[in-house]
Amino acid sequence: MAESHMGSGQRGESLLFLTDEQLRKGIELMFFAYKGFTSDPDRILEDYGYGRAHHRAIHFIHRAPGTTVNNLLSILGVTKQSLNRVLRTLIEDGMIESRVGTRDKRERHLYLTEKGSILETKLSEAQQQRMRSAFRAAGPEAVSGFRQVLEEMMDPEMRRHFRSTGD
16 A cells, blocks of 8 residues: 655545654644634734634624623633633724623623624635635545544534534
């Protein structure tokens, strides 16, 4: 069985028997892909004085309008203190609003404002453009395989959460 290297573009690679070097190359590919994937939004966020934590909060509030602070904490896996710092900034800047829960007054439900929605659109369009281009170049089989690999890399609880979103 001939061995090929990740990223070489050859078909038929025996994925069950990847060498340590092939796995290291895969890790390296993830680092560089992540750098490219975040570079476009990073430039946009810089104009607002925001970082990736702000981006993640905006993204998930957009995906689930009315999500609670506790749900966001569980999705992001950050401390309450760091999330509160991010949310405070976004609220003060008019990007999101926090509403008291109707059933439970202790809950805070988060929504993007119009200003926040505009920023979310800028950020997601930048990443969608990069992903669309990469997916087109790679083809449908690669797209399906890529999604499967990413899902398998998730912690089981996060995978269950992701799959429950119905996308």
